Amino acid sequence: MNQPEDIPNGGGRYVWVLSYNGPVEDLNTDLISSASFAEALGLWTPPATEAVEWFDLAAMKDYGFARYLGEASGFDIGEDAARLDALTGVVVMLYSTGLKDKDTRLSPEPPFALIGRYGMPIDLPPVVGIETESAKGQLAQGKPPKSAARISGMVATVVLIFLALFVAAFVWIGG
Template sequence: MSALLDISNAPYRSVWLFKIDLPEDEIDWFSHEIINDDAQIWPLGTALGVQPFPDHDFVEVLDLEALKAYGFSNYLTEGNGLDINDDAQMLDNLAGHILLVFSQGLENGQSKFAPSAPLSFVARYNQPQTTPAHEALESTSAAGELPQGKPAKSDARIGGMVATFVLIFLAVFVALFVWIGG
C-alpha cells in the first residue's frame, strides 16, 4: 500500500495519475465495474482505497501507446487545461496504462486516496489558477467600440405603425371611390 494521498486540499480541477501495473489482458477486467447480487465490485475503485468510489465519468484508463504520436503531456495540457510544470518529458516517457482520476468525480466527504497494487501514484496536476495574459490587439479593426444595434421595437411602436398603415390605406381607398364616383 502506498502512502495516503490528500484529496481535500485539491483545487476544483485537479487530476491524480496512477500507473497500472497489470498485463494488457487484465486491464479491461480491472477497470470495469461488476454488479453482483446487489454488491458493487470495482477492482479499480477498490485499489484506489477511497469510499465511495469516484464517479465513473471522471475516471479514465488510458493506453499510453495510443497517445504516443500526440504525447501524454499534450493530452494533459491542451486537452485538459492542466499545468504540468516541467514534467512533459517524464510524462511522455511513461508506457503502459495510466489511470486518471479527476477531482470533479470525488465527493466532499472523501479526503484521502490509499492506493494499493496494481496502482502506483505518479503525480497530481492542477488547472492553473491564473488565466494567461494576452497582448493587446493593435489592428485598426480592433480599435474603438462595436456599433450598437437598434433596440427592439416596443408593442406601442408596432401598434402605431399598423394604425398609420391602416389610415393611409383607408385614405387611398376613399380617394379612389370619390374619383370613380365623380
C-alpha cells in the same frame, strides 16, 4: 502502499495520474464503479465512472502523454513532460469532478501507484473590451414600469368618464 495524497477541497479541477500494473482489458466501468476499486484507491466511495479515464500508453506514443495532459486537457504539468512521456504500460486518470465530498485522501495500493497530481491553472485571461463599430452605442431601452400614481390616475379617469356617461344618459332619459 504509496504515499497518501490529500485531496484539495478548494474547488479547483485536478487529475490524479496512476499507473496500473495489469492488462488494460481488466479495466472497465463495472470495475471502476465497484467498492473494490474505491478501496484500492483508498476512497470511501467509488468515483463517478465518467470521471475516470484509462488507456495503454503504447496507443498514444505518437501524440505523447504529456502533450495530452498539458495541451489537450489543459492541465499544468510543470516540468514533468519528460517523465510523463517516459511512462509505459497502463495509466488511469482520476478527475476531481467525480470524487465525493467525504473523500479527503487518495491512498492507492497495488496494482495502482500514484504518478502525480496535476491541476488546471486558475489564472484567467483578462477581459478585453470590444472595439468594433457594431459594439459602439447603446441598446434600445424599454419603457419604464408604470408608477402607482400613474395607475391611480388612469383608474380615476376611467371612473370619471363612466360617471359622465351615466349622468348624460339620465339627463337624456329625463328630458
